Amino acid sequence: MNVPTKKIGLVFTTIAAATGLVFGGATMANASTGLSASAQAGTSGTSGLSTAVNTSLSAGELAKVNAAVKVKDSSVVVTSVQKNSDGSYLVVGTKANATVKYLVSADLKTTTQIAAG
Secondary structure (H helix, E strand, O other), X not given: OOOOHHHHHHHHHHHHHHHHHHHHHHHHHHHHHOOOOOOOOOOEOOOOOEEOOOOOOOHHHXXXXXXXXXXXXXXXXXXXXXXXXXXXXXXXXXXXXXXXXXXXXXXXXXXXXXXXX
């Protein structure tokens, strides 16, 4: 079978363009909130806070938690959010190139900085 080189090049170009659209769209969706669309929840961290397993947060919920932290300190860049079993949130971020952690109440009214260790 003799396939012209132009057709092979066109196939690879089409695949590359489609891949770029898929990954580019996902990147843009994540950039709209500045957070991962699926916040990961684990078990117990170094802070001693336990989190609910398989808790996923909506983009709206992430935005509200991010806003609550920004009220406390507008210079924090939120990098992850975990929802605790009591409904509160453990927020990890950066401030002046240092890791910071906050505990945000379930009602989003109280934000407390905790030790980042």
